[in-house]
Amino acid sequence: MNPLDQLTLDQLRARRSIKWSLYEPDVLPMWVAEMDVLLADPIREALEGALAIGDTGYPGSWPLVDEFVAFADRRWGWAVDPKLVAPAAGVIPAYVDAFIEDTEPGDEIVITSPVYPPFTTYLRQAGRVVREAPLTADLRLDVAALEEALEAATAPAEGSTTRRRAGLLLCNPHNPGGAVHTRQELEAVAAIANRLDVTVVSDEIHAPIVYSGAEFTPYLSVDGGERGIAIQSASKAFNLAAMPAAQMIAGTERRAWLAQYRKGAHGHATHLGTIAGTVAYRDGESWLDALLQGLEANRDTLHAFVSDQLPGVTVSRNEGTFLAWLDFRGTAAAGARDLGEEPSKLLLEEGRVALNPGTHFGLGGAGHARLNFAAPPAVLDEGLSRIASVVTG
Incomplete structure (x- = not known):
């Protein structure tokens, strides 16, 4: 059964999560990365069991790390040493903590734009300077641009010959657009980072959401990735944002670093997030496989609709994630309406459909907007029709 085809629009509108409560009731929300699904039965049953006995304290004996390690081996053939995995409060706290350990306020962190907005906001809040290395036009890593940015980020300060410390925050699979970085791309990144002594942190929260024809490659598994840090979580693939839990995985050359990290004061995963993540990794793969089929069908529906019904618009051909990147810059040249630099504004005002602003x-x-296609097929169809009403208006 397709997990994306179990809830009606009326049922979804009863939700009080931010996706369904931020906008007026007539707005169709297709923005934030929440999926319109029910929990996988094993996860729901485990959580209901915990709530029934008031098991809502601090994290305890649920084997999240061990189940993640087993999942990584089954899913990607990635042999992770459990001693190199540390539970974390969530993906964002984990990557901020990693850079706090390895860099100082004022140091630069390179990101590959366009990219998930909290990469910028949280790093700046931590006192780091963000430098952008743009992706290619087809939303893949631009190795030359990345090397140029990392050279600039590590360039010696005036009067010094010592290179500055810097970091690189990767997003794999990439959000937005869903590019799944290849082993060759990641090895090129690792070679540059290691030459310049740059700390690479790979946000791999979307790793389980990869479609046919693509293959997720963990950064720590590539040649040169041994000095990196990866962040994983079950939260995106199993829709568990309300119950945070993540895993920080250190590369094999970072054992001493991880031991030092463990001595620090860091936030911890929630108990319910630990339960949910453990069960997701252990018992959720059949549900995940059904979800991927539904998501891939939705992706193909989106691609066909844009090609046939949205003149001048192009859309990412997602290899992974459920977060598509729509380019509206060609609409006027195609005889359709010019939606300007922020298409999401008119789409919300006139089409009553909410997408993430591209800027x-x-x-x-x-000229872009991000669209979440993890919705029931009927809801996706309605959202696309609303977009077309504005573009072809």
Whole structure:
């Protein structure tokens, strides 16, 4: 059964999560990365069991790390040493903590734009300077641009010959657009980072959401990735944002670093998030496989609709994630309506459909919007029709 085809629009509108409560009731929300699904039965049953006995304290004996390690081996053939995995409060706290350990306020962190907006906001809040290395036009890593940005980020300060410390925050699979970085791409990144002594942190929260024809490659598994840090979580693939839990995985050359990290004061995963993540990794793969089929069908529906019904608009051909990147810059040349630098504004005002504003994603965002296609097929169809009503208006 397709997990995306179990809830009606009326049932979804009863939700009080931010996706369904931020806008007026007539707005169709297709923005934030929440999926319109029920929990996988094993996860729901485990959580209901915990709530029934008031098991809502601090994290305890649920074997999240061990089940993640087993999942990584089954899913990707990635042999992870459990001693190199540390539970974390969530993906964002984990990557901020990693850079706090390895860099100082004022140091630069390179990101590959357009990219998930909290990469910028949280790093700046931590006192780091963000430098953007734009992706290619087809939303893949631009190794030359990345090397140029990392060279600049590590360039010696005036009067010094010592290179500065810097970091690189990767997003794999990439959000937005869903590019799944290849082993060759990641090895090129690792070679540059290691030459410049740059700390690479790979946000791999979307790793389980990869479609046919693509293959997820963990950064720590590539040649040169041994000095990196990866962040994983079950939260995106199993829709568990309300119950945070993540895993920080250190590369094999970072054992001493991880031991030092463990001595620090860091937030911890929630108990319910630990339960949910453990069960997701252990018992959720059949549900995940059904979800991927539904998501891939939705992706294909989106691609066909844009090609046939939205003149001048192009859309990412997602290899992974459920977060598509729509480019509206060609509409006027195609005889359709010019939606300007922030298409999401008119789509919300006139079409009553909410997408993420492209400019929030950094360089390359103007004229774009991000669309979440993890919705029931009927809801996706309605949202696309609303977009068409504005574009072809």
